[in-house]
Amino acid sequence: MKLSSQAQAFVLHFGEMGSRWGFNRTVGQMFALLTIHSEPVNADQLAEALKISRGNVSMGLKELQAWRLIELHHQPGDRKDYFTAAGSIWDLARTVFEERRKRELDPTLTLLRQLLLTEPRDEQESESQKKIQEVYSLLEMLDQFANTLSKLDEKDLLKLMKLGSGLSKLLELKSRAGGKKADTKK
Amino acid sequence: MKLSSQAQAFVLHFGEMGSRWGFNRTVGQMFALLTIHSEPVNADQLAEALKISRGNVSMGLKELQAWRLIELHHQPGDRKDYFTAAGSIWDLARTVFEERRKRELDPTLTLLRQLLLTEPRDEQESESQKKIQEVYSLLEMLDQFANTLSKLDEKDLLKLMKLGSGLSKLLELKSRAGGKKADTKK
């Protein structure tokens, strides 16, 4: 479990960025390590490579499993648990995207939906309600869009992301061609 | 500065979600408050409404300004600084999106670019390099795509997000129509 200096830098950086991506430093490091290292790695190796306690590794692995970012394996004749990143870089990015949508959008949508149920009692509340409705509509749409993106297969997703300025042209094209809902819009 | 119970719930929730969205609790609350409250608000009012110290408000405002999420105003005959959310809900969402891209993607792209410059010294390093390249390619593409989305005008963005399953059909359409780069792909 000796890391090249490149790998080392990669791992440390993912640790630092971790909190911005939704996990803590050591979880970020563990994820990065399992991502660049294609061979399965066990908990002791992680603890040694990252210089963290065995207990911390155990908690981190649990969290990465909750994110569905790692997979458990077994080596014949070895009772230890071995882990690898769950799939290709592409698969991992997709999973992170989906999990983040769930964690960042869903709870808010649920709350806002609930707030919109209660009738405003006065002018003041009516004003708030209106803003809440706006926020809700936007986040709801964003959530649906994220969902649509998640469902695209790799080929289409790649095509879409590579469009660049072609995207607005394509959207234009759609209007002219008269997309299914083009004439339904209010 | 009395908040309706709806507004109150909204503000508290944004405080709790704050950390997942890239800012701390009180900054999240301040942002939420300025978002539902259309009238300009001054620092003392924020401190009172959120029950936090004046110093904390000052720091939070500074951070929200760094995010470009609030605007400074002045009331005639009043020396205090007043703030409002910077634009419509739509504008705000766009800004959050752009700022997050900058904070979450750019530093990593910079590091990976740098790691890719050094020649691998052995088989081990060559393996790491390969993975780093894959991660880089994906994040670079994602960054470009986010950039493209940021540049779309509101009309097109709305159209795109509302496509739903129509999106893959549209992409299909593009292939058949023979997009500019369709035959250039390796």
Place this chain on the structure above:
DNA sequence: CTTAACTTTCAGAAATTTCTGAAAATTGTA
């Protein structure tokens, strides 16, 4: 220039999050 109104700063306190390591629990083997 002086003063009063207001804002910012920042050292230390408080709150929160993360980490350790020893003990408890689990699991496979004989």
Place this chain on the structure above:
DNA sequence: TACAATTTTCAGAAATTTCTGAAAGTTAAG
């Protein structure tokens, strides 16, 4: 069943982040 290998748990310690409030800084008006 007994035991040794391994993993998980979790109380308290350590590290980090956030918050307070008093002092310093800034600015406009007289």
